[in-house]
Amino acid sequence: MRKGLSEKKLAFILIIPAIIIIFAIVIYPLINALYQSFFDYNLAFPHLRDFYGLGNYIDVLKNGYFWQSLLNTVYFTVFSIGLELLLGFIVALVLNQEFIGKWLVRTLIIIPWAVPPVVNATVWKWIANSEYGSLNSILYTLGIIKKYRVWLSDPFWSMMLVIIADVWKYTPLVAIMFLAALQTIPDDLYEAAKIDGANPLRRIISITIPLIKPTIIVVLILRTFEAFKVFDLIFVMTRGGPAFKTTVISYFTYLETFSQLNVGRGSAIAYIIVFFMSLLSYLYIRSLKNTDNY
């Protein structure tokens, strides 16, 4: 007589807890942040809280520091991802070959990725330290530099070192993803190309790259978002210095919100970032649509 719940109802009941949690910790803060971004609200001056319309957005877009931090972010993103894709691709190609101890190398290569981000940042901060860092000591011993340099206070090198730290950590991830894609390419394609007289470089350009293009784009999207949000590296290694040269957009948002307590403006910046990211993802999706299918 007893009839069980219909499948639909059961499913609904089962996902209710998840929905409640998502609303509480995702949707609500998201909407609340949007709401706050329309107010001139500084936690240090709660009594001055006032509706400000789009004022926060206008203030931010007129702020020179905001644009510089955005530029810094783009610089970081382009360089680190470019290097990661290039190095990751090369490493994947090597790992795709047959050689003794391949399993060992494949395991070892993943280690940097397994290191917690803050640890990675601290390690690189120490490596780059001007007094006791190994970077100075190695370059000096090799005779590449004449005297110890202050890497993390150099307007150019500070950003480069942050990029290197990021590349060191995320190249393995990229390499493993590429490796997975490479293994789906059938060997007979290469054999056929070989018979047709294509050299190794030609084979990579004409077979490998087109066939792993979807993976390249997935990696690109993943890494772009991650790089755009980079925070831990900056917070630990440079705190945005020297002379603002490594202040990326997420660190800028943090400063605005938590150091200056400017909740309204901080939320506005966060939403501006969301806008930029949506734009980026739109562009990526479009470029994906133009991909030929094999």
Place this chain on the structure above:
Amino acid sequence: MNRIKIIIITVLVLVFTAGIILSSSCAGAAGEEAAGEEPAEEAAGGAVTLTSLFMSQAGYSEEDVRNITDEFMEANPDIKVDLTFVAYENLHDKIVTSLSSGAGGYDTILIDTVWPAEFASAGFLLDITDKVTSEMQEDIWPAALKAVVWEDRIVGMPWLNDVEYFYYNEKMLKEAGFDNPPATWSELKEQGEVLIEKGIVEHPFIDEWAQEEALTAQYTQYLYAFGGEFFDEDLNPLFNQGGGLEALEFMAENMQSGIINPASTESAWEACRNVFSQGNAAFCVNFTYMWGLANDPDESTVAGDVKLGLMPGEVVESATLNGGMGMGISSKTKYPDEAWKYVEYLSSKDVQKRYAKNALPIWKSLFDDPEVIETQPELVNMSKEQYAYIVNRPIVPWYSDLSRAFQIEIHNAVLGQKTPQQALDDVATVARDLKEKYSE
């Protein structure tokens, strides 16, 4: 096709997550704090647990604070105190995130001279004006008291009485043919040139110029030494002219010429202490705590050669930074009486006398106490002279914004990205905007 769908979904999820992380990290940060420092369930009936936030550098060492707290808990078995230590440069943000989260945060917090304005106007701190009696106030060094006062209200108990001192390596100076430490910054430059010429030290002076609060603090000393002022009475910027400008020009010029160690721009107090203690600098400016450490053979290769001088002046005799700090009580605490008891104990004459090695007492009367003098006679004597030249960072509610602008622009100037004039003009623009914004 399926693949495209998956990717589109992934992207949407990513955009979503990005938004959440960036826009609502407020909730995240607050959540973490709460998770980390959940007070332990009260063991015995009626026992109270206080959470207390300190810094782990300069002034009293972490060990000192733990010992003092253990003494306090022994004397007050019904009060338990949980301690948290963070680096000075993280202290401000830590306080702000925990006290503004609504979750309560810490019961007592360590506050620096420049924060009472901001914290008190945000309502973070308990007004304890009636607890600090006028008798107490008379015996406390004015600079230490100033660190906890905002609009005639006392919002914290003075605890750490500190100023910066000028440390020099006597052996190096003798070698270079100088009998006295530099009395002015120009003299420091002259001595530095000889030190470099004779190959005694590569970069004679290391200073705290990392792009953080330290930089604004150090600039304050140069500014006043060169006879500058931050603002006029109506808070109009004055630092981009006269003494303020000359100060920055001095900093930039000596950075370019190598008198000042290029590592300064990534160094705060501990880093400078290390360089000086390794014998890689002839001059260093630092707080009281370095005196003991720089003369400790386990910590320093130049122990015995380290001497104290009056902070150099230029237009004025000398200028040193008010590094006084106080213990504030959170306005959200559930145990204001117990918190006061703890804070009072930390600052009590008995404690301050016994732990005078890393930070001198806030009480004037203790400076004539033979036991206090005995801990480090040279420093105590120098402090009496140095206290006449204490200067303060600007005390305005929008100090954090202002300080950030100073940090960025001073870096721009000393790293040769902008001229000192341009850099300070840019700070002045920021200052004018801030003043206008918060003038209501």
